[in-house]
Amino acid sequence: MDDKQTLDPVDQFLNQILDEKKIAGSEDPEVRSQLIGDLRSRLMSQIDREMINALNAEQLEQLSNMLDKDDLTDAEIQDFFRQSGVNGQQVALETMMRFRTYYLGVNA
Numbered sequence: 001m002d003d004k005q006t007l008d009p010v011d012q013f014l015n016q017i018l019d020e021k022k023i024a025g026s027e028d029p030e031v032r033s034q035l036i037g038d039l040r041s042r043l044m045s046q047i048d049r050e051m052i053n054a055l056n057a058e059q060l061e062q063l064s065n066m067l068d069k070d071d072l073t074d075a076e077i078q079d080f081f082r083q084s085g086v087n088g089q090q091v092a093l094e095t096m097m098r099f100r101t102y103y104l105g106v107n108a
Helices: 009-021 029-053 057-067 074-084 088-104
Strands: none
Touching: 009 029, 009 088, 029 088, 057 074
16 A cells, blocks of 8 residues: 555645655655645644634634633534534635645646
8 A cells, every 4th residue: 555545635735745846855754754744734824824714703702712711622623613604624625725836836
């Protein structure tokens, strides 16, 4: 089985971008792992930002109040976004496509 088949979809996406970008040295597993980690961090931050931007003012205030809690769990945040009406899958997909276009410097 190909290693790329066992990766999660985000890592598959990032590996594909690196393959297309053809960065010198990115074939080295250690270098590639570092690049993937860096790209993943940037991409996930952008997705989080876009998810927050998709909320209305009332929802932003609710989220802010939730984030002030010391015992807030990831599950509670996920539930909040599921109930917010924001199409997280669509937001993530659009953000990933913009990320790809920006990173590769081409139109997808």
